[in-house]
Amino acid sequence: MSGIFDTDVENAWCPGCGNVPILNAVKKALERTGKPKHEIVLVSGIGQAAKLPHHVDVNVFNGLHGRALPAALAIRMANPSLTVVVTSGDGDIYGEGGNHFVHNIRRNPDIAVFVHDNQVYGLTKGQPSPTSDPGWTGSLQRSGVISGPFPPLAVAIALGCGFVARGIAADIEFTADLMVQAIAHKGFALVDILQPCVTFNKKNTYQWYGKMAYKLPADHDAADRVRAFELSLEWEERIPIGVLYRREDRPCFEELHPGVGDPPLHARETPPDAVRDLLRKRLFTLP
Amino acid sequence: MGIDVNIRIMGGAGQGVHTAGGLLCRLAVAGGHHFHATQDYMSRIRGGRNSYSVRIREIPVRAGRPQADIVLSLDPGHLPHILSSVSPAGIVVCDLPAGEAGSADSRVIAAPLKEFSASAGSPILANIVGAGIVARALGIPPETVDRVLTLEFKGDFLEKNRVAARLGAEWAQGRVPDSFRLPERAFRARMILAGNEALVLGAIAGGCKFAVGYPMTPGSGILLGLSADGPPLGLVFEQAEDEIAALNMAIGASYAGARAMVATSGGGFALMVEALSLAGMLEAPVVVALGMRPGPATGMPTRTGQEELAFVLSAGHGEFPRLVLSPGSVEEAYALAHHAMEMSEAYQVPCILLTDQYLADTVVDADPGDFPALPVNRRIVHGNDVPRDAKGRYLRHAFAGDGVSPMAVPGEPGITVVVDSDEHTEDGHLTEDHAVRIAMVEKRIRKGEALEMETLPPLLSGPPDGEVLLIGFGSTKGVIAEAREILSAGGVSAAAVHLRQVAPFPARAVSEILDRYRTAFTVENNRTGQLARLIRAETGREVSGTISRFDGLPFTPEELARGVKERR
Numbered sequence: 120m121s122g123i124f125d126t127d128v129e130n131a132w133c134p135g136c137g138n139v140p141i142l143n144a145v146k147k148a149l150e151r152t153g154k155p156k157h158e159i160v161l162v163s164g165i166g167q168a169a170k171l172p173h174h175v176d177v178n179v180f181n182g183l184h185g186r187a188l189p190a191a192l193a194i195r196m197a198n199p200s201l202t203v204v205v206t207s208g209d210g211d212i213y214g215e216g217g218n219h220f221v222h223n224i225r226r227n228p229d230i231a232v233f234v235h236d237n238q239v240y241g242l243t244k245g246q247p248s249p250t251s252d253p254g255w256t257g258s259l260q261r262s263g264v265i266s267g268p269f270p271p272l273a274v275a276i277a278l279g280c281g282f283v284a285r286g287i288a289a290d291i292e293f294t295a296d297l298m299v300q301a302i303a304h305k306g307f308a309l310v311d312i313l314q315p316c317v318t319f320n321k322k323n324t325y326q327w328y329g330k331m332a333y334k335l336p337a338d339h340d341a342a343d344r345v346r347a348f349e350l351s352l353e354w355e356e357r358i359p360i361g362v363l364y365r366r367e368d369r370p371c372f373e374e375l376h377p378g379v380g381d382p383p384l385h386a387r388e389t390p391p392d393a394v395r396d397l398l399r400k401r402l403f404t405l406p
Numbered sequence: 407m408g409i410d411v412n413i414r415i416m417g418g419a420g421q422g423v424h425t426a427g428g429l430l431c432r433l434a435v436a437g438g439h440h441f442h443a444t445q446d447y448m449s450r451i452r453g454g455r456n457s458y459s460v461r462i463r464e465i466p467v468r469a470g471r472p473q474a475d476i477v478l479s480l481d482p483g484h485l486p487h488i489l490s491s492v493s494p495a496g497i498v499v500c501d502l503p504a505g506e507a508g509s510a511d512s513r514v515i516a517a518p519l520k521e522f523s524a525s526a527g528s529p530i531l532a533n534i535v536g537a538g539i540v541a542r543a544l545g546i547p548p549e550t551v552d553r554v555l556t557l558e559f560k561g562d563f564l565e566k567n568r569v570a571a572r573l574g575a576e577w578a579q580g581r582v583p584d585s586f587r588l589p590e591r592a593f594r595a596r597m598i599l600a601g602n603e604a605l606v607l608g609a610i611a612g613g614c615k616f617a618v619g620y621p622m623t624p625g626s627g628i629l630l631g632l633s634a635d636g637p638p639l640g641l642v643f644e645q646a647e648d649e650i651a652a653l654n655m656a657i658g659a660s661y662a663g664a665r666a667m668v669a670t671s672g673g674g675f676a677l678m679v680e681a682l683s684l685a686g687m688l689e690a691p692v693v694v695a696l697g698m699r700p701g702p703a704t705g706m707p708t709r710t711g712q713e714e715l716a717f718v719l720s721a722g723h724g725e726f727p728r729l730v731l732s733p734g735s736v737e738e739a740y741a742l743a744h745h746a747m748e749m750s751e752a753y754q755v756p757c758i759l760l761t762d763q764y765l766a767d768t769v770v771d772a773d774p775g776d777f778p779a780l781p782v783n784r785r786i787v788h789g790n791d792v793p794r795d796a797k798g799r800y801l802r803h804a805f806a807g808d809g810v811s812p813m814a815v816p817g818e819p820g821i822t823v824v825v826d827s828d829e830h831t832e833d834g835h836l837t838e839d840h841a842v843r844i845a846m847v848e849k850r851i852r853k854g855e856a857l858e859m860e861t862l863p864p865l866l867s868g869p870p871d872g873e874v875l876l877i878g879f880g881s882t883k884g885v886i887a888e889a890r891e892i893l894s895a896g897g898v899s900a901a902a903v904h905l906r907q908v909a910p911f912p913a914r915a916v917s918e919i920l921d922r923y924r925t926a927f928t929v930e931n932n933r934t935g936q937l938a939r940l941i942r943a944e945t946g947r948e949v950s951g952t953i954s955r956f957d958g959l960p961f962t963p964e965e966l967a968r969g970v971k972e973r974r
């Protein structure tokens with residue numbers, strides 16, 4: 120596939136890695152939004168997934184491990200005319216960046232967040248991630264994962280996230296469609312993407328996901344929060360994909376924050392007269 | 407030497423210590439005098455022992471005094487703790503039931519503060535009754551008190567305050583000595599502000615448009631100020647979920663073209679350290695205001711210290727240039743906060759404003775001329791001024807001569823801005839090419855060398871050579887200056903050097919100064935002499951020693967002068 124968003128940055132992923140179809144889905148989705156490159160910012164943390172923005176010809180902020188969301192939020196606050204998309208790993212967003220995940224869902228900035236959920240730390244070579252299945256043995260947890268898994272969709276629904284979806288790397292069209300909806304959603308939109316890591320996760324493979332995943336039926340009522348929560352906990356027997364939950368009535372952070380808006384911060388002036396007025400408030404004069 | 411009256415209001419949290427202290431500051435300025443006010447408070451919301459000290463002189467005052475001449479004690483239970491710090495000819499005004507401990511002391515004047523407060527129509531005006539008594543002792547006319555109260559209160563409550571102050575003043579007639587009366591002087595309009603407020607104003611005047619933080623004393627005061635005073639000038643403020651988020655957010659905003667800052671204390675800064683290194687790597691301009699307090703760990707939350715000097719100089723993994731400024735007065739807090747905003751953007755480096763609880767909470771009157779509306783020089787480039795590769799793509803980290811690459815921001819047609827915390831090529835994409843690595847390291851270091859050319863020189867006062875040199879950074883400036891005067895008056899020829907910039911370090915200037923004095927002491931609110939070590943590292947010269955104070959309180963001039971005499 121070649122398109123307007125291609126870059127010539129060399130691909131550093133393993134052959135067969137689930138990040139490749141996710142990249143294609145991202146490019147497809149961005150193309151479909153019709154937005155020009157200069158208005159899009161891809162933000163990521165650190166990990167294999169977090170390298171994705173380098174392969175898309177848009178504005179890129181590839182920050183620290185776990186810290187994509189704070190940067191993304193601030194970019195939106197500084198310039199709400201930019202379309203901000205976070206695309207990063209499960210370790211990055213749910214593990215190292217867990218606190219930002221929780222609090223930014225509470226804030227509800229207009230950001231689409233794509234989590235490449237391979238249930239493993241790929242870049243650091245195979246340690247369990249917050250979403251690893253209990254009992255799975257990765258490096259560092261040699262007798263198997265003891266902690267219960269972090270349920271990202273359940274957490275997001277519990278916190279009132281207005282767009283909660285699950286995609287699957289293997290189905291580019293389907294996932295790209297979710298991405299388009301997530302970008303269009305006004306507010307924090309989460310798309311957790313089942314992503315095979317062919318090198319370090321020999322359990323949750325293309326085949327495994329293929330067998331477990333099922334598309335939500337057309338009559339699924341995404342407005343039903345309780346039902347969505349129930350679905351978000353399904354994992355052992357089968358895994359729902361599609362838009363689990365959606366509500367459009369919640370205003371986004373940028374709308375509620377009194378200072379955010381036009382003009383963007385880089386274009387705001389500091390008139391000397393306004394500074395003088397401010398200083399005058401500290402000037403003590405007798406009435 | 408003229409008048410020098412030190413007043414201390416004491417009471418529990420919630421008893422109006424701060425209000426009465428602030429009122430006395432304004433009364434001093436209304437009478438044409440100058441003051442220096444400091445607070446000492448405990449880390450609690452109610453009760454405890456807090457104090458607000460106001461030292462009044464005919465010349466601008468830049469240091470406090472431990473001994474009080476007039477004490478207004480709002481809690482009689484504090485009396486046993488107070489008397490040792492009252493000067494021999496001083497007075498203590500206190501609502502004292504007859505026969506209480508301390509009443510035998512001839513300096514104690516029992517005053518019916520609560521009773522008059524009730525007569526004024528409110529149970530919470532004992533502090534204002536007391537302020538009325540103190541104003542009377544200072545010889546401030548009741549009309550002046552009335553006028554100043556008009557600035558602080560409104561409506562019915564204003565009236566009650568006026569009555570309370572007047573009841574106090576009338577009662578004091580003939581009951582307080584005349585020895586503290588201030589001479590009459592002409593009023594001049596002055597700025598009245600604390601170190602934290604000045605820093606906030608400087609940052610806003612410097613074009614700060616994005617501020618974020620997580621509360622931690624004494625950084626919280628800066629956040630409060632930014633959130634209150636910033637929005638009218640277009641600043642956007644947000645409370646972060648933690649300090650890690652705070653600095654990453656500021657860097658995100660900076661990437662989008664906003665002048666951005668955070669404020670915190672040592673513990674919060676510790677959490678920001680990785681992001682500081684990110685700013686170094688992304689070449690993102692950002693300002694960190696760090697109000698120091700004693701550590702380690704939570705330490706003494708509401709007290710002062712200078713223990714983070716070594717920390718801020720080396721904080722952040724990897725090698726990258728930084729600017730560290732250390733204001734020594736409210737005037738410098740204003741000027742250097744503005745300077746930080748300008749320099750941080752000019753060299754695309756993180757800048758740390760190193761202050762402490764003492765400077766943060768110190769209130770003085772200052773010359774309005776020291777608070778100019780300085781220009782804001784934005785350096786964002788557009789269109790044809792943007793460096794590009796052969797394919798026309800923007801090179802965010804283009805290899806420019808002095809290492810400073812022209813900075814564009816996302817949102818402009820024809821430009822995409824790519825930054826990465828990994829080592830990167832000129833276009834911002836990650837690389838593991840060793841030759842590029844070397845070139846990028848050199849580019850970042852070159853920026854530091856350019857930054858060094860603009861180092862603010864140390865400020866020397868006193869004789870150009872001689873016996874003793876006192877060296878300090880940050881908030882000790884005023885205390886050292888007065889200690890120097892005391893020493894000189896006592897026949898010890900002493901000079902003082904104040905460092906308002908510690909990184910890049912003004913090594914040559916400090917070396918040259920050091921060579922001219924027989925002995926040199928650093929003056930530091932820490933135990934281990936961090937500035938002395940820094941001077942050794944940067945100049946290869948050993949100072950004679952360090953005069954340190956690390957109990958959580960600021961130095962005072964007499965104590966410092968005594969320390970110098972003992973060590974000389």
Ligand SMILES: Cc1ncc(C[n+]2csc(CCOP(=O)(O)OP(=O)(O)O)c2C)c(N)n1
Nearest residue numbers: 165166167168184208209210211240241242
């Ligand atoms: C502060 C910090 N801690 C640890 C690392 C090392 N590290 C890099 S990526 C990563 C985990 C990545 O996992 P995930 O986000 O799931 O991405 P993946 O590589 O699987 O795509 C870790 C632990 C780091 N870069 N920074």
Ligand code: SF4
Nearest residue numbers: 133136167241316317
């Ligand atoms: S390690 Fe796993 S996630 Fe990383 S590139 Fe290889 S297959 Fe993909």
